[in-house]
Amino acid sequence: MSSQSADRGDAYVRAGAIVFGMGALATLVTFVPLFLHLTPLPTAAYWLSMLMPAGFLLALVGLFVNARAQKRRAASQA
Known part of the structure; x- marks a missing residue:
């Protein structure tokens, strides 16, 4: 979970909160x-x-960014 996109999504969620x-x-x-x-x-x-x-809305965008990053990581490992 140290990829840049996951950190960016976490930042969106924190800022949204x-x-x-x-x-x-x-x-x-x-x-x-x-x-x-x-x-x-x-x-x-x-x-x-x-x-x-x-x-x-900002927190929701962050959740979507995290979900897409996780999906990309899972697809690259498979």
Whole structure:
């Protein structure tokens, strides 16, 4: 598992997890004022919530990159 493509896929998964976490935190921060009947945050704060699906997509791409690299390694050994 020390090939470059597997490391690249792992990096995508890690980056996706970080971006997803930032999006989840932004979602919590933007919705808390609505439940506590405070002044809503500006629209830009709601756009930060879109980091959550972007992070999920990035991690999914990393999983596909890892799967393809593993499939190539298995085919080369057979």
